Amino acid sequence: MAQKPSIPKGTRDFSPAEMMRRNYIFDTIRGVFRTFGYAPLETPAMETLSTLLGKYGDEGDKLLFKILNSGDYAAGLSDEEVRQAAKISEKGLRYDLTVPFARYVVQHQGDIALPFKRYQIQPVWRADRPQKGRYREFYQCDVDVIGSRSLLNEAELIDIVARVFRALGIRVVLRMNNRKILYGIAEAIGHADKMMDITVAIDKLEKIGLDNVKAELRERGLDDEAIGKLQPILELSGSNDEKLNRLTDVIGCSETGLKGVAEMRTIFDYVSRMEIDLPIELDLSLARGLNYYTGAIFEVKALDYAIGSICGGGRYDDLTGIFGMPNTSGVGISFGADRIYDVMCGLNLFPEELNCSTQVLFVNLGPEEESASIRLIASLRDAGIATEIYPEAAKMKKQMEYANRRGVPCVAIIGSDELARRTVTLKEMRTGEQREVAFEELIEYFR
Amino acid sequence: MAQKPSIPKGTRDFSPAEMMRRNYIFDTIRGVFRTFGYAPLETPAMETLSTLLGKYGDEGDKLLFKILNSGDYAAGLSDEEVRQAAKISEKGLRYDLTVPFARYVVQHQGDIALPFKRYQIQPVWRADRPQKGRYREFYQCDVDVIGSRSLLNEAELIDIVARVFRALGIRVVLRMNNRKILYGIAEAIGHADKMMDITVAIDKLEKIGLDNVKAELRERGLDDEAIGKLQPILELSGSNDEKLNRLTDVIGCSETGLKGVAEMRTIFDYVSRMEIDLPIELDLSLARGLNYYTGAIFEVKALDYAIGSICGGGRYDDLTGIFGMPNTSGVGISFGADRIYDVMCGLNLFPEELNCSTQVLFVNLGPEEESASIRLIASLRDAGIATEIYPEAAKMKKQMEYANRRGVPCVAIIGSDELARRTVTLKEMRTGEQREVAFEELIEYFR
Numbered sequence: 001m002a003q004k005p006s007i008p009k010g011t012r013d014f015s016p017a018e019m020m021r022r023n024y025i026f027d028t029i030r031g032v033f034r035t036f037g038y039a040p041l042e043t044p045a046m047e048t049l050s051t052l053l054g055k056y057g058d059e060g061d062k063l064l065f066k067i068l069n070s071g072d073y074a075a076g077l078s079d080e081e082v083r084q085a086a087k088i089s090e091k092g093l094r095y096d097l098t099v100p101f102a103r104y105v106v107q108h109q110g111d112i113a114l115p116f117k118r119y120q121i122q123p124v125w126r127a128d129r130p131q132k133g134r135y136r137e138f139y140q141c142d143v144d145v146i147g148s149r150s151l152l153n154e155a156e157l158i159d160i161v162a163r164v165f166r167a168l169g170i171r172v173v174l175r176m177n178n179r180k181i182l183y184g185i186a187e188a189i190g191h192a193d194k195m196m197d198i199t200v201a202i203d204k205l206e207k208i209g210l211d212n213v214k215a216e217l218r219e220r221g222l223d224d225e226a227i228g229k230l231q232p233i234l235e236l237s238g239s240n241d242e243k244l245n246r247l248t249d250v251i252g253c254s255e256t257g258l259k260g261v262a263e264m265r266t267i268f269d270y271v272s273r274m275e276i277d278l279p280i281e282l283d284l285s286l287a288r289g290l291n292y293y294t295g296a297i298f299e300v301k302a303l304d305y306a307i308g309s310i311c312g313g314g315r316y317d318d319l320t321g322i323f324g325m326p327n328t329s330g331v332g333i334s335f336g337a338d339r340i341y342d343v344m345c346g347l348n349l350f351p352e353e354l355n356c357s358t359q360v361l362f363v364n365l366g367p368e369e370e371s372a373s374i375r376l377i378a379s380l381r382d383a384g385i386a387t388e389i390y391p392e393a394a395k396m397k398k399q400m401e402y403a404n405r406r407g408v409p410c411v412a413i414i415g416s417d418e419l420a421r422r423t424v425t426l427k428e429m430r431t432g433e434q435r436e437v438a439f440e441e442l443i444e445y446f447r
Numbered sequence: 448m449a450q451k452p453s454i455p456k457g458t459r460d461f462s463p464a465e466m467m468r469r470n471y472i473f474d475t476i477r478g479v480f481r482t483f484g485y486a487p488l489e490t491p492a493m494e495t496l497s498t499l500l501g502k503y504g505d506e507g508d509k510l511l512f513k514i515l516n517s518g519d520y521a522a523g524l525s526d527e528e529v530r531q532a533a534k535i536s537e538k539g540l541r542y543d544l545t546v547p548f549a550r551y552v553v554q555h556q557g558d559i560a561l562p563f564k565r566y567q568i569q570p571v572w573r574a575d576r577p578q579k580g581r582y583r584e585f586y587q588c589d590v591d592v593i594g595s596r597s598l599l600n601e602a603e604l605i606d607i608v609a610r611v612f613r614a615l616g617i618r619v620v621l622r623m624n625n626r627k628i629l630y631g632i633a634e635a636i637g638h639a640d641k642m643m644d645i646t647v648a649i650d651k652l653e654k655i656g657l658d659n660v661k662a663e664l665r666e667r668g669l670d671d672e673a674i675g676k677l678q679p680i681l682e683l684s685g686s687n688d689e690k691l692n693r694l695t696d697v698i699g700c701s702e703t704g705l706k707g708v709a710e711m712r713t714i715f716d717y718v719s720r721m722e723i724d725l726p727i728e729l730d731l732s733l734a735r736g737l738n739y740y741t742g743a744i745f746e747v748k749a750l751d752y753a754i755g756s757i758c759g760g761g762r763y764d765d766l767t768g769i770f771g772m773p774n775t776s777g778v779g780i781s782f783g784a785d786r787i788y789d790v791m792c793g794l795n796l797f798p799e800e801l802n803c804s805t806q807v808l809f810v811n812l813g814p815e816e817e818s819a820s821i822r823l824i825a826s827l828r829d830a831g832i833a834t835e836i837y838p839e840a841a842k843m844k845k846q847m848e849y850a851n852r853r854g855v856p857c858v859a860i861i862g863s864d865e866l867a868r869r870t871v872t873l874k875e876m877r878t879g880e881q882r883e884v885a886f887e888e889l890i891e892y893f894r
Contacts, residue, residue, distance in 0.1 A: 003771075004770075005495075005497075007491050008491065008493050008495055008537070008538050011491035011492075011493055012491060013488070013491065014488065014490075015555070016487055016488055016565060019489055020486070020487065023487060035832065035833050035834065036828065036834070037804055037805035039466070039467070039804035040461075040463055040466035040804075043454070044454050044455065044460065045458075045492060045572070045584060046572075046583075047454060048452075048453065048454065051454075065515070066514070066515045067513065067514055067515070068515065093514070104460055107452050107460075111462075113852035113853050114849075125492070125493075137493065145838075153838050273818055273822075274822075275822075324450075357481065357484055357486035358484035374717075374721050375720075375722075378721060378722070380482075381482040381483065386481050386482050386483070386484050388484035389599070391595045391600050392595065392596075392599075402561075402562075406560050
């Protein structure tokens with residue numbers, strides 16, 4: 001095999017340096033999930049095709065990775081055999097974590113205590129055309145509670161968002177909307193069927209201006225009266241409270257709309273009582289997931305780095321209905337690990353110590369020195385300090401080069417002089433600073 | 448959809464209870480890997496078929512899960528189209544972590560500093576017939592160092608084994624062998640081609656006795672002279688040192704054999720200088736991975752629970768040769784998470800606190816009580832204590848049932864009396880013991 005091996009397009013290897021940073025993100029998120037009593041769940045990479053098909057629209061069906069049942073179907077078979085083989089592809093790779101979660105809840109409904117709070121951090125696969133920032137394998141990081149309609153759940157998820165990004169050091173804004181409000185607006189202006197058109201128009205306001213938006217709405221079939229009614233909503237500004245008050249005036253005739261406004265008030269009230277320190281903005285142009293969300297919609301943007309949303313979610317009233325278990329409302333959010341990674345790289349937010357998996361490397365200067373090192377290393381490891389010894393008594397230059405290439409911050413040297421004095425010379429690789437430390441004081445040095 | 452959804456045979460959901468136990472195992476193992484300076488690596492679930500095919504023998508090739516390139520090939524296509532679809536399956540699911548590791552090292556050889564120490568904890572997939580304890584998706588947990596022939600690496604891996612199982616509380620024995628010794632034995636008795644036959648015979652000694660083993664060796668083509676020479680090895684006993692000494696007498700004429708003996712002596716010498724507290728047994732019947740291991744072979748068995756090996760590995764001298772990068776020796780071991788899980792369940796070794804993801808649940812008795820609870824909960828979470836509040840003011844009985852079903856160890860009650868006194872009643876669910884604690888002292892109580 002002369003050619004260098006490679007991996008399928010759209011997939012990635014994560015090097016140690018990348019892994020340590022990714023683990024830092026996942027560990028931070030997981031730590032916050034845990035303090036809220038969310039419990040871990042994992043589902044198989046493969047689901048039966050009947051679980052996956054029809055859940056993500058026609059486009060989604062096409063993007064499923066399908067698995068041949070097993071065996072060597074690819075070579076030397078007759079047409080009929082190949083046909084059989086392809087036909088009995090009954091499994092597909094997980095496309096997201098939400099559908100497997102719904103499947104799990106329905107399958108295990110007898111064993112699960114509701115409300116069921118779970119988090120799930122696993123890769124998903126999509127046969128999308130790979131491009132910058134879009135992969136065929138990527139991790140999702142979801143937290144959902146199912147079986148409770150209480151809006152306290154929404155507020156707790158907002159608290160989770162605030163805590164995660166505070167811990168990571170990323171300044172963010174949370175934009176919120178509510179599908180019931182959007183429906184209420186459409187209903188109030190007499191075009192309940194045009195919710196999506198109106199939302200799209202509101203979204204374009206900043207880019208193309210009021211007059212162009214009005215023209216577009218006319219094109220999409222709204223009459224002048226309806227557009228007139230909509231105008232105060234297009235021009236909505238001020239605090240979230242002010243926005244909700246003005247909304248109430250306009251959509252007072254829509255029961256659904258008022259319910260949406262009341263939901264948002266309750267959530268904002270919780271947020272203020274919980275003293276959640278996070279800028280939150282009611283944004284009627286937010287149209288994420290309108291096909292499945294039924295109440296609150298969330299989206300998080302980084303304030304100091306230009307990138308799409310880094311976290312999002314919402315309330316869905318009938319997630320498990322697709323598997324025959326109706327009326328089980330849930331709400332959840334998903335953290336975008338790849339984008340969070342990019343933000344943290346861009347803003348240089350990763351802690352220094354993630355740059356190397358080893359805190360101290362002992363150079364190896366021969367059997368006697370190695371023997372003395374070995375015992376010291378054992379006690380450093382006992383104390384949880386990541387320690388390595390160069391496995392051969394190679395040339396000093398080679399060993400120092402290794403330490404440099406690995407990014408090891410500190411090198412420990414035991415030569416014959418140190419051996420006689422029962423000391424270690426420690427060299428801080430960044431500054432070049434050296435210091436001699438007695439065997440007995442070594443652990444203290446790294447604490 | 449009337450039928451309850453299910454998952455493909457041979458795959459598993461991991462419930463929160465199982466996940467917490469599995470994470471405990473993985474976190475423990477990972478923690479030990481880290482103190483030795485091993486760095487995390489992840490490779491994609493999919494590899495190109497050319498990376499995987501021919502690496503696991505003919506049987507392995509058949510057990511690869513193959514992925515259709517993309518799109519909806521399974522329905523409504525012509526014979527020819529289906530044939531094309533099946534033919535362009537160019538990707539397969541990872542079958543183990545070793546081949547992707549070798550592929551990674553070769554692909555990134557310019558960026559990697561050797562020796563390269565990595566650990567990798569990811570699922571693998573095999574289209575094996577599912578049965579008790581054998582799954583089509585399971586995690587492997589590998590630690591390898593590549594690019595160093597030093598036997599200090601073997602000794603450090605033994606130290607890792609000792610530390611992992613000590614931390615998990617599992618008493619184990621490490622059985623070791625060396626492929627060079629097995630080859631030396633075969634060579635010494637004039638049957639270098641019959642290494643495998645001899646090893647199998649030695650393995651059967653305990654079960655069928657010396658005479659039957661001799662009969663079998665005769666059947667397999669060994670003459671009486673060879674069998675006579677072999678007898679002292681069949682009857683080998685005593686300490687590892689004694690075994691190695693007697694081996695030297697018998698296989699002294701085999702250069703390879705003597706090299707194997709010397710290797711084992713060096714490793715045992717390291718183990719004793721490192722004061723590794725682990726029973727180690729030289730066991731010539733250990734024949735694990737003889738197709739690819741070239742030096743030391745490891746296998747770990749639990750002492751107090753009957754199950755196959757829970758950890759194993761060895762030295763391979765040319766792992767990356769299959770991808771065109773020869774002469775890069777490595778050594779590694781793999782921990783069997785599923786079996787370790789079974790051992791720990793069987794011996795009741797999991798810590799109590801893994802039984803619930805939530806340390807304390809606040810019952811919800813109405814808006815005012817909820818408001819008071821919310822602030823306390825925030826400070827408990829700040830202190831890292833996993834805390835939940837029942838999201839609705841449901842009936843007390845329902846909330847207590849939820850706490851019970853979830854296995855929450857402690858329930859916090861704030862009713863109107865407590866509210867007036869600024870206290871919380873804490874109920875330990877296992878004992879039923881109750882206790883009233885002031886708001887200000889709550890965090891201290893859980894520390």
